Every structure is written in structure tokens, then in C-alpha cells.
Amino acid sequence: MRVLGIDPGTAVIGYGVVEDGRPGPRLLECGVIRTTPRAPLSARLHTIHAGINELIERHHPDVLAIEGIFYGKNVRTAMVLGHARGVILLSAEDAGIAIAEYAPSVVKKTVVGRGAAMKPQVGYMCAQLLRLKSAPAPADAADGVALALTHLMLARISRLPVSMANGR
Numbered sequence: 466m467r468v469l470g471i472d473p474g475t476a477v478i479g480y481g482v483v484e485d486g487r488p489g490p491r492l493l494e495c496g497v498i499r500t501t502p503r504a505p506l507s508a509r510l511h512t513i514h515a516g517i518n519e520l521i522e523r524h525h526p527d528v529l530a531i532e533g534i535f536y537g538k539n540v541r542t543a544m545v546l547g548h549a550r551g552v553i554l555l556s557a558e559d560a561g562i563a564i565a566e567y568a569p570s571v572v573k574k575t576v577v578g579r580g581a582a583m584k585p586q587v588g589y590m591c592a593q594l595l596r597l598k599s600a601p602a603p604a605d606a607a608d609g610v611a612l613a614l615t616h617l618m619l620a621r622i623s624r625l626p627v628s629m630a631n632g633r
Contacts, residue, residue: 466484466527466528466617466620467483467484467524468482468483468485468527468528468529468530468612468613468616469481469482469520469521469526469528469530469562469613470482470531470611470612470613470615470616471531471532471553471612472532472608472612473546473549473550474546474549475500475506475510475513475546475548475549476499476509477497477499477500477603478497478499478513478516478553478609479495479496479603479604479606479607479608479609480498480606480609481494481495481591481601481607481610481612481614482494482495482520482613483610483613485617485621489594489596490594491595492595493524494520495606495610496606497603497605497606498513498516498517506545506548509549510549513549514552514553514555517552518556518559518560521556527562528564528565528616529553529554529556529563529565530565530566530567530613530615530616531550531564531565531566531567532567532568532572532608533566533567533568533569534546534547565616567615567616571615572587573586573587573611575619576590576611576614576618577590584604584607585604587607587611588604588607590611591607591610591611594614595610595614
């Protein structure tokens, strides 16, 4: 199983492509998609959509694992993030890829063992689980990798089919 993990944002979108294998999961690629900070929202969303489509075309993932919506005090930030998530979900749906959504606390608990883990701990554990010399960088990329690992780990534990993701 190949999973594309996405840490959504409008300025920086972290991603990680992880494949299940022997003796364990293997990192294929990680990084970030950056948008122009002062560009109109529509242009930023176009950049995100094109970047996700390129990743899907290059890696042909079975599943896209994305961070679920969280509740914050700033409604405007939550709305803008919702737009970014929308174009990411559209890319996966257009490509016929299963979608799995995970709360940040679930990702941290799965990868680190603690739902309140800090970003450096997440990066460190990603490196340990993937047998890397250092944590994926930047931190947004490590978060994308952690999302992909979460899906692989939870799918293995529950033996859910690839397409099982939040009722899909």
C-alpha cells in the first residue's frame, strides 16, 4: 500500500509518500508545496491543486491521508484552511483515490504514543519508524509523513481495506 500524507495549509503544505513493505514502511518522498504569501487565495488554491495533482501522478498512491479539521479561535483561518483542504480532497477524488482523515491528536498518539506530542517528537519518531538518519524536514513535511505512517499503522492493526476511511 502506498499512502500520500498531507498536512494542509495555505502557505505551506507538507507531504510525505510512504509505502508499506518489508521489513517495514519506506519513505519514497517528502517535502512541502509553497504558495506565494501575498497572492490572491484563488491563485494559492490553484498552486496547491496543481502540486497535489503532480504528486498523485508521480506516485500513484492508494490512499490520501489528510489532517482533519480542527477547531480554532480564528474563524477566518479555519475557513481559509477549509478551502485548501477542499482542493486537496478534490484532487484525490478526481484521481479515484481513497481518502482518510485523522485528527492531529490521533496522528501524534499513533506515531509518538502521546496525543499531545510536540513537533520535534513527531519528526524524531518518523525518522525512527522509517530508519532514517534524521527527521524529515521541514516540520510540515514530517507532519505529512506522520499522516501517511498513521494510516499504514492503523490499517495494519485493524486490517481495514484500503478504501476504509471515515465511512467511505
